[in-house]
Amino acid sequence: MTFDLKDYRAALGSFATGVTIVTALDSVGNGHGLTVNSFASVSLEPALVLWCLGNKSDSYELFATCTAYGVNILSDDQTDLAMRFAGKGDQRLASGEYGKLATGSPILPGTIAAFDAKVVERINAGDHLILIGETQAYQRHDGNGLAYFRGKFGSTAALSGS
Template identity: 40%
Template sequence: MDSIDVRELRNVLGAFATGVTVVTTIDGDGQPRGFTANSFTSVSLDPPLVLVCLAKTAATRPVFEAAGGYAVNILAEDQKGVSRTFASKVEDRFATVDWQAGPAGNPVFAGTSAWLDCSMHQTVDAGDHVILIGCVRGCGHAPVSPLGYCRGAYVTFGLEQKAMETRGRQTLVGAILERDGQILLVETPDGGVALPTAEALGKPGRSDGLLHRLATLGSTVDLSFLFAVFDEDNDRRVSIYYRGKLIDGPAAGQGARLVGFDAIPWAKLPNDAVRSMLQRYVAERREDEFGVYVGDEVSGTVQPLSRTV
């Protein structure tokens, strides 16, 4: 078999969006143990089976292989801190969470989107991981948005939902597209510059869509994440901006060009909202830590995204 580039494989698998879980159990000394994982999936409804994957190099591997079961805590969107704690080497990870024993005796957290408490059904050796198959003995869920994870960053589905709640309002969809430290800007009729925008995200063949607009510029793009959602013009319009990579283009003579961070003509941008948003992008790119802005063109909040689980 041909060799596979491990880094490329990780990037490919990282494009599959998942939830974030903390898997917990009780060790032989009666102490709670746990780890953060997004390699969780359902297996069967009859019998009710689920699985999680645990790296063979994990310090908790012997504990979970010897355990009689485990609980899967599916984290809510406000539990990024819990995810980080259980992915760290903090000695007493359970000191920061409220938990109680589930039906099978394993730690179930308060405030999660959902949970399942399982007895151990089977362990399977699989390459550099161990697959822990559990039989569900109890479960529950709450009407809160789950925490997501994709391409090395947390995803907050509640923000995506806000972006979609635009019925009866005008929309403006734009993109901050970067390649090699340069941003794609388009020329405007008044001699200014702007980020590429359209009335909808659309498909490449839809004439009013952003993807079609970018295609006419001779550009191939990868729109990765939501970057900002804000109301404008007294709530009559919502602006939705994504951030992503410019793979190819723009074509010559299409009124678009790449501009380095230090050469952005700030005074020529269309308004203060776009200037502020692009300034935030440049600052966050330099720190390699991104967030999502939600508010209006004057004020709002930036919800941070972590790059690693």
């Protein structure tokens, strides 16, 4: 079956998602981030999460070989941060720009939740790599989340009643 890929992508964009920045450390300990909306919970016991990495990502080698990653769920006032890590090129974090939990993966401040996960499985699927991680630690904070729908950012405020 053949699809008009531009139209197919627009149809997929009709599914509203949250916005995350997935983070990992490179081989010399520098933090890197990548904006991702393909985050999902897999299982509560064990505590598994996943996200999908595009095979053409500038950060592919780093994330495809990392042993752990952080998933930082953005608050609705972090659109600039989402855009910073959505583009091509250098997506390094400055030292002091993040904290750490169990694995040492970068955990960003100001998020509404963060998950620190150890990679337990990698699955090649089409033009993406699925990274399944077992959550080692997490944190949760009050606030509204950043949402993405049909190419635009918004807030989950209407859903939370704030």
